[in-house]
Amino acid sequence: DARVTQTPRHKVTEMGQEVTMRCQPILGHNTVFWYRQTMMQGLELLAYFRNRAPLDDSGMPKDRFSAEMPDATLATLKIQPSEPRDSAVYFCASGSTPGLAGGKADTQYFGPGTRLTVL
C-alpha cells in the first residue's frame, strides 16, 4: 500500500531554531506539494514541484522558508529561524501528471503531516 511518508510527525522547538521537515512521495509520483494548516487560515499551499523543479513557492515567506527536492524520493521544507507564528501542521502531498504511473493523474495523496510547535 503506497503512501506518502513525513518525518518527524511532531516537533517542538524554540523560537529562532532551524526546523527541517522531510517528505518521501509515493514512488513514481512526479509532483510534490507542501501545505500548511492552521485554525485561522485553513489549508495554505506553500510550494510545489514537478519533476523536482519548483513551480510555485509564492505561498512561502521567502526570508525564512525554503523548499527543495534533492532527489525524486525526498522533499524538504526548512524554516530558519522559526517563529511562534509558524506553529501549524505541515502536510506534504504527491501526485502524478497524466501519462505517469502511481495513482490517478491529478490526484494528490497526502502524508500524515508534521505538527510543529514553536515556543
Next chain:
Amino acid sequence: AQTVTQSQPEMSVQEAETVTLSCTYDTSESDYYLFWYKQPPSRQMILVIRQEAYKQQNATENRFSVNFQKAAKSFSLKISDSQLGDAAMYFCAYKGGNTPLVFGKGTRLSVIA
C-alpha cells in the same frame, strides 16, 4: 482565480442516516477535477472521492457518492448509512489545468449515535 465555497461550517447526522454536504466552485475552465477529502481527528487527509468534469456520470465509492452539476458549478457529497467513523472535517477541492488544488474551508460532520 478559482474559488471553492462550502457553505455549511458544521453538519450533524444520526447514525445510519444519510447526509449531504454542499460545495460550489467558480471557474472559467471546462476541463478540471473535483475532490472530496476527509480529515478525521488524526489530521490525516484522506481522499474520499474524485470526479472528472468531462464525465457526466456521478462518481461513487461505496457509501459515498456525489451530485455533480457542471452548469450550476455544484459538487455535493452524499454519505449514506452514516457511521461513527465518518465523523470528520470534509474538504471540497478543485483542480484545473496546471494549477494546484484549491480547497474550501471545510464542513465539520458530527455523527450522533
